[in-house]
Amino acid sequence: MKRVIKLHINGEEFEVLTEVHKTLLEVLREDLGLTGTKRGCDLGTCGACTVLIEGKPFLSCLTLAVDVQGKKIVTIEGLSQDGEPHSLQKAFVKKGAIQCGFCTPGMILTAKAFLDENPHPSEGEVKKAISGNLCRCTGYVKIVEAILSVAPSPSPLPRGERVWERGKGDSHE
């Protein structure tokens, strides 16, 4: 059974004629062409389909589209403001936190929601926050570094700093 549903995505209103049983992930990808949201496991395990609903991270593969009408949804496509990428997107690029890139949208959105709530997290808190987002390239070190670089810890922890690199200049950052 099809029905017209209204969705508020990335600051725009959409009216979509779609099946009521469709997940938000399916509507985003198949009906709206917003393929930045990835279908990884389709079981709520990998976090690749993460989107923000009212600022909180949700797994769009486990969310029915009809259930989120009228709510503010943000996907990776909507994270840039006026063509300017979000600071997390810049950090992921700069820090080499992207390999194949499949987990990246979900990872960045999870990190954004987390930093909005906890702007000065410890490394452990960051790791816990992204524990629901799997990276099969296993590039977690760079991802954690990228997130922490956007939110410097209040205490100057020597995290990531290797003793033998001290005083070597900036050739390795």
Place this chain on the structure above:
Amino acid sequence: MNNLDVVGKREPMLDAWEKATGRARFTDDLTLPGMLYGKILRSPLAHAKILHVDLSGAEKIIGVKGGDQRKRYSEEKVWHCSHGKG
């Protein structure tokens, strides 16, 4: 010769921006006119020799264009596939 702009430095991957902004197109993101979807039917039994696959039921479903069932599976080497173990 000190004109090396890239060598010895950390440069972002060429496609990093596309991936960070969701613009990158992965194979699963592509849609083409008249595109068909395929699905692999796996044997429910490990090490089983596949002698026959009955596709007649599947082929009656609206939208199903057909299945590719190759007889050679039974004659040649049997390939084993298992979930999640590559």
